[in-house]
Amino acid sequence: MVIFLFFSSNLFAQQYRxxxxxxxxxxxxxxxxxxxxxxxxxxxxxQVSVIVTYGIDSLRHAVIHKSVxxxxxxxxxNDTRGNLQRDFKQPITQVMINGRAVTESPVAxxxxxxxxxxxxxxxxxxxxxxxxxxxxxxxxxxQCIISNKGKxxxxxxxxxxxxxxxxxxxxGVYGAYVLENKLYGAGKAKLLPGGKYTYSVIISGYxxxxxxxHYSANYEYLKRMDFLKELNHELVLKTPDDTLNAMFNFSKxxxxxxxxxxxNGLMHSPGGGSYYAAIWANDExxxxxxxxxxxxxxxxxxxxxxxxxxxxxxxxxxxxxxPSSIIAEGTGFWAGAGDRGDxxxxxxxxxxxxxxxGDVSEAEKLWPLINWxxxxxxxxxxxxxxxxxDADELEGRFPAGKVNLSTNxxxxxxxxxxxxxxxxxxxxxxxxxxxxxxxxxxxxxxxxFGGNVQGFNTYKYYEGGTKLRSWIGLPLVMGILDRKxxxxxxxxxPFLWTKEGMLTESGSDTYxxxxxxxxxxxxxxxxxxxxxxxxxxxxSGKRLLGEHVPYAIEAWPEGDQRQLSAESGLYCRCITEGLxxxxxxxxxxxSITPYLPKGWNEMELEHVKAFxxxxxxxxxxxxxxxxxxxxxxxxxxxxxYSFNNKIPVDITL
Numbered sequence: 001m002v003i004f005l006f007f008s009s010n011l012f013a014q015q016y017r018x019x020x021x022x023x024x025x026x027x028x029x030x031x032x033x034x035x036x037x038x039x040x041x042x043x044x045x046x047q048v049s050v051i052v053t054y055g056i057d058s059l060r061h062a063v064i065h066k067s068v069x070x071x072x073x074x075x076x077x078n079d080t081r082g083n084l085q086r087d088f089k090q091p092i093t094q095v096m097i098n099g100r101a102v103t104e105s106p107v108a109x110x111x112x113x114x115x116x117x118x119x120x121x122x123x124x125x126x127x128x129x130x131x132x133x134x135x136x137x138x139x140x141x142x143q144c145i146i147s148n149k150g151k152x153x154x155x156x157x158x159x160x161x162x163x164x165x166x167x168x169x170x171x172g173v174y175g176a177y178v179l180e181n182k183l184y185g186a187g188k189a190k191l192l193p194g195g196k197y198t199y200s201v202i203i204s205g206y207x208x209x210x211x212x213x214h215y216s217a218n219y220e221y222l223k224r225m226d227f228l229k230e231l232n233h234e235l236v237l238k239t240p241d242d243t244l245n246a247m248f249n250f251s252k253x254x255x256x257x258x259x260x261x262x263x264n265g266l267m268h269s270p271g272g273g274s275y276y277a278a279i280w281a282n283d284e285x286x287x288x289x290x291x292x293x294x295x296x297x298x299x300x301x302x303x304x305x306x307x308x309x310x311x312x313x314x315x316x317x318x319x320x321x322x323p324s325s326i327i328a329e330g331t332g333f334w335a336g337a338g339d340r341g342d343x344x345x346x347x348x349x350x351x352x353x354x355x356x357x358g359d360v361s362e363a364e365k366l367w368p369l370i371n372w373x374x375x376x377x378x379x380x381x382x383x384x385x386x387x388x389x390d391a392d393e394l395e396g397r398f399p400a401g402k403v404n405l406s407t408n409x410x411x412x413x414x415x416x417x418x419x420x421x422x423x424x425x426x427x428x429x430x431x432x433x434x435x436x437x438x439x440x441x442x443x444x445x446x447x448x449f450g451g452n453v454q455g456f457n458t459y460k461y462y463e464g465g466t467k468l469r470s471w472i473g474l475p476l477v478m479g480i481l482d483r484k485x486x487x488x489x490x491x492x493x494p495f496l497w498t499k500e501g502m503l504t505e506s507g508s509d510t511y512x513x514x515x516x517x518x519x520x521x522x523x524x525x526x527x528x529x530x531x532x533x534x535x536x537x538x539x540s541g542k543r544l545l546g547e548h549v550p551y552a553i554e555a556w557p558e559g560d561q562r563q564l565s566a567e568s569g570l571y572c573r574c575i576t577e578g579l580x581x582x583x584x585x586x587x588x589x590x591s592i593t594p595y596l597p598k599g600w601n602e603m604e605l606e607h608v609k610a611f612x613x614x615x616x617x618x619x620x621x622x623x624x625x626x627x628x629x630x631x632x633x634x635x636x637x638x639x640x641y642s643f644n645n646k647i648p649v650d651i652t653l
Contacts, residue, residue, distance in 0.1 A: 124150020
C-alpha cells in the first residue's frame, strides 16, 4: 500500500463549529461566549435559488440576509449572468411582544436541506425559522413559529406587510417583472403558556402579465421535505464513518437541487449567484451528468439528456468547437475561452452517462455527438500524438500551454468508455479502433507530459511547466498508473496540499475543490485507500462541520467559496468511482474495485439505480483477509464475488 503522508497527524486534528445530529443533519449550538460568525448557504428549486447569509453579529443578534435569484426572469443583456437577482435583509416588519419590539438572539442553527434557526426574544419567548426555496415555484419561504415557553400570557402583534416592486420593462427579456415580499399570517393574539403563533414571509417573482399567487408555507415545506426524503432513500452510503455518510448525503442534495425548469427543458446549472439556466461542458457534461444514473434521480437524468441534446445542436461540418457553455435557457452560448478541451469533456461525460443510464435508444441518440467529438479531437492531434486545445477548464487563470494534460487524459478516458459503449451498441469495429487510439494516446501522454517536476517523477501540466499542478491526479482517475507512486507523493506533498484545500499550482494561494476531488477519487482508484481515506475524512469534516458548511466549494479566493452544485456531484463520485471503484462497462455491467479500508469490516451502497436497475453493493472483509462483494438486486437475486484487492471484479446484472 502506498504511503504518502507528508504532514504530522496534527494536520488531521480539527475543532468543528457544527455537530452531526441524530436525524442526519448538522447543528451549530451557540454558547454564551460565541463570537460573531456569519456563513452563507445556497438552496435551489426548479424556479429559484437563494443564498442565505446567516449567523450572529457582534451583539449576538440574529443575522438573516437573502440573495434571491430568479433564473427564468431574464434581464438584458441576456448573457451568462442575466438572471434577475435581489437582496433582502431582515426584518421586513417588526414583531411586537407586550408592546416591545422583538430582538432575536439565536441559540442554534441547524441544516438538513432546510435552514433552521432557533432564537430567544425575552419573556420566555422562542422563535423558530425555517428558510428554504419552493420546490417548483419562483419563491423563497421563511416559516416563523413563535412559542411561549414562559409562565405568563403574552400579547403578540405581527404587522401586515406586502411590498411589491415592478422592474423596468425595458431591462427585462420578457418585459417587466414583479418582486413581492409578503407576510402571511399577520395579526394580534394573546399567547398563553405553551401556545404557538405562526406566520411566514415569502419572497416571489413573476412576469407582470401573470397573476400573483397565494402561497401556503406549510405546503411548500412538505414539498421540499418530500424532495429531501426521496434523496435520502436513493444511493445510500453506509460506512463506519458517520461524517462521510452525512457528507455524501448532503452532496446528493446540492447536486440534485440545482436543476431549473427552463423553456428548453430541465437544465442543471452550477449556481453560486451567477450561473443559472445554463450548462457547461465541464460542470454538467463532465462532472455531474455521469453521476445522475447512479442516483436514479429522474430530474437529474432528464437534465443530463437535455444538456447533451443542446450541445449536440452545435455540431458542424467545419468542426468548429462546441461552445463551452450554452446559456440563457438554451437560447445563447458563451465561448470566451475558446476550446478548453470541451470536446473531450463532452465525449467523456456522454459515454459514461450512456453506459450507466442503460437505455439503448438514448445511447443511440448520443452516439453521433460522441463520434463528432472524437473526429474533432483527431483533427487537433499534434505530431507528438497528443491533443491541442486553447486552454483548460480554468480558462487562462493559470498557464496551460497549447497542449495540456487535462484535455488529453479526458480524451483518453472518453475513448475507453466510448469503446465499451460501442461494444454495447454492436459497433465492434469502432470499439476496437477506439481502444487502439486510446492505447496510442496513453503512450503519447507518458512521453509528452511525463517528467520530473519539483523532485517528483510525475507529469508536467504543459510543455515547459516547472511547477506541480493539482490536475496531475487525472491520470489516476482514468486508470493510467505508470507514475502512480510519485504522483501520489506529489499530490499530498506540502507543494500542493494545505489545511484549506489542494493548491491549483505550487507556490500559489489558490485552490479549487474540483481538482482536489478528482485527486482523491484517483488516489482511491489507484489503491491508496488507507492514506487517501485520512485526507477524505479531513476534507469532509472541514466542509461539512467547519466554518463554511455543508458542501464542497468552487474555489478560493475567487467566488467567496461559493457552493457550486457540480462539485457536490464530484464528491459523490469520490465514493462511487473512487472508494467503490465502480466503472461502467455496458448497459447492465460494470467493474468494481472496492478496497476496504483498514479498520472497516464492511461498507455498503444501497439502492444504486444505474444500469436500468436497483441494487445494493455490500463489501465485507472475509476470514482470509480478502473481501466479499455481495450484489443484491431489487428482484431479490443475490450474487457473491471474491475480490483479491488486485484484479477488478466484473459484474453483470
